[in-house]
Amino acid sequence: xxxxxxxxxxxxxxxxxxxxxxxxASQSVSSTYLGWYxxxxxxxxxxxxxxxxSRAIGIPDRFSGSGSGTDYTLTISRxxxxxxxxxxxxxxxxxxxxxxxxxxxxxx
Amino acid sequence: QVQLQESGPxxxxxxxxxxxxxxxxxxxxxxxYWSWIRQPPGKGLEWIGxxxxxxxxxxxxxxxxxxxxxxxxxxxQFSLKLTSLTPADTAxxxxxxxxxxxxYFALWGQGTLVTVSS
Numbered sequence: 738x739x740x741x742x743x744x745x746x747x748x749x750x751x752x753x754x755x756x757x758x759x760x761x762a763s764q765s766v767s768s769t770y771l772g773w774y775x776x777x778x779x780x781x782x783x784x785x786x787x788x789x790x791s792r793a794i795g796i797p798d799r800f801s802g803s804g805s806g807t808d809y810t811l812t813i814s815r816x817x818x819x820x821x822x823x824x825x826x827x828x829x830x831x832x833x834x835x836x837x838x839x840x841x842x843x844x845x
Numbered sequence: 846q847v848q849l850q851e852s853g854p855x856x857x858x859x860x861x862x863x864x865x866x867x868x869x870x871x872x873x874x875x876x877x878y879w880s881w882i883r884q885p886p887g888k889g890l891e892w893i894g895x896x897x898x899x900x901x902x903x904x905x906x907x908x909x910x911x912x913x914x915x916x917x918x919x920x921x922q923f924s925l926k927l928t929s930l931t932p933a934d935t936a937x938x939x940x941x942x943x944x945x946x947x948x949y950f951a952l953w954g955q956g957t958l959v960t961v962s963s
Contacts, residue, residue: 738906772949781939781953782890793951825890830947833905836890 739763739828743837749845756813758840760826765806770830773802773811776823776839785824786811816842847872849940849954856960863927863961867940867954870921874898878943879923880950881914883936891936896923897946930961 740763768789774782784793786802799814821844826837853865880895894904896914904912913926937958941950
């Protein structure tokens with residue numbers, strides 16, 4: 738099983754700032770099979786990024802993804818109030834499909 | 846637009862079996878893979894397993910001995926059965942869909958909270 742470790746656990750920033758979230762895999766993951774999700778309280782996760790860097794339909798271009806091998810990054814260029822949520826990375830290339838433990842992005 | 850909706854009991858007793866159904870509205874089930882994912886309160890996400898449009902399942906080894914996922918295309922539904930429940934199975938259960946076996950979860954249901962308690 739591929740273990741995904743996200744850092745930091747909590748990130749405190751202000752609106753307008755840049756956010757950088759990290760996801761490290763216990764073994765190499767093809768970028769084709771790495772995604773990011775956003776989850777707001779009481780809601781289901783929403784797909785943001787697939788294939789490490791492709792934005793899902795309707796996702797603003799302030800969200801971008803990058804990385805390869807074992808290290809992946811989600812960047813939010815300028816934080817909007819609605820961006821404060823929990824973010825999960827996921828690998829879907831090797832079953833069992835696994836998620837990171839999440840990064841909580843909170844308002845400073 | 847395709848939507849997913851989970852249904853089932855909110856409270857189940859320990860040692861009993863959980864049965865949940867996901868109804869797919871406004872769309873065909875053909876060509877897609879249909880998954881169950883759960884999230885204990887305040888914790889992260891765990892993939893339980895999927896069933897393909899042709900009826901082939903794939904389960905998380907951590908739950909494989911207790912899980913059955915089945916498909917009923919005539920009703921546009923797929924179902925989850927989880928046996929021998931313990932309080933550790935208390936979670937929000939989501940159904941979700943992907944375009945293939947190795948694909949991201951593009952669409953999720955709203956989730957349903959299941960509490961295991963006597």
